[in-house]
Each structure stands twice: as structure tokens, then as C-alpha cells.
Amino acid sequence: QKEVEQNSGPLSVPEGAIASLNCTYSDRGSQSFFWYRQYSGKSPELIMSIYSNGDKEDGRFTAQLNKASQYVSLLIRDSQPSDSATYLCAVNSGTYKYIFGTGTRLKVLA
């Protein structure tokens, strides 16, 4: 069974701090990695995609991928109360299936 693991949290950080969210996956053949943000009662929305080892930055968000260690992380700089949400990690192994983690709940304290 291919799995994607995330700490459920909640992860609490003060406003302005860096939030670090982590995800590990079991399938070494995984090729595509995605981070989604899901506000309570809403559907997931895509934040970042990453396909190669290393860092990818988009505004306040940085995704980091290490295929050798089978983990992907998301850093949120200058965290804002509006960033409070559940963050889902998703992995694709080059098939039509996308496997999602159960998500990490982030709380940014004003």
C-alpha cells in the first residue's frame, strides 16, 4: 500500500514566523509532488508543485524535495493568520493515481 504520511498537528506558530510542514512517502517511484491548502469546509486548492530535488520558491512559499530520503516539505515565511488551514501533501507515481496525506493543521497565532 503506497502511503503518504503527515503529522496531523496542530502546528502553532506566531505571526511572522516560518512554518515548516513535512511529508514522507513510501513509493520510491514517485515523480510528482504537490502541496494543497484546505480551509475548513472548503475544497483543497493547489499551492505548489515540485518535480526535482531541491527547493522551489513561490512568493512566501518554498517547497523542498529530497527523493533519496523520500520526503517533501513546505516552508511558509512570514506566516499570517490567513495561512491557518490544513495543508495536504499529494504524490503521483507517474500513473493516474494521486495519493494524499491526511494533512497537517496549521494555526498562525496573531
Add this chain to the structure above:
Amino acid sequence: SQTIHQWPATLVQPVGSPLSLECTVEGTSNPNLYWYRQAAGRGLQLLFYSVGIGQISSEVPQNLSASRPQDRQFILSSKKLLLSDSGFYLCAVGGRRDSPLHFGNGTRLTVT
């Protein structure tokens, strides 16, 4: 850009009643279509996916079924709902196999 329509937004149904949820997509051709379910406080569970008209792959054996009668239409059905069918049902659209999924607004189903 593509638009994903899902309806209804919320639904309350008694146990044993039938179900039909519809998802339609605009702004793209020959999309890969997905149905996910999210139970309260849980992760996303893949139910069905489709790579073309009439092509349905089922991931979880249960009392749900899916159909794709048109290129941009995906329907989730049940003949008799169970209490355990309650959840947040999400339609998603994908393109190439390495591209991300995009989700509709979802249908919150409560089976009573």
C-alpha cells in the same frame, strides 16, 4: 482556464435512498476526472477515476458507482446510501499524469 461545476453543494439524505452527484468541467478537453471522498477529520480517499468516456476505474469496492457519459461529465451514484457514505465529495480534474489535480467546490453529504 478550466472551471469545475459540482452540485449540489450540500445534501441530506436518509439511509437507503439513492444518490446522484454530478460534476461538469469547462475549458478543457479530454480531462482525467476523479471522485474523492473526505470523511470528517480524515484524508482524501480516491473513489473513482476516468481517463475517457465510459472508462471508469474503481479504487474502493463499496456501494458507490461512477459513470462518464460525456467527455466533461462525471457522475457519482448509489442505489442505497449507508450512514458511512456521509462525507465531503470532491470532483477533481487532471491533465497529464504529472500535472496537479484541481478540485471543484465539493458536495457535503449527510446520510441520516
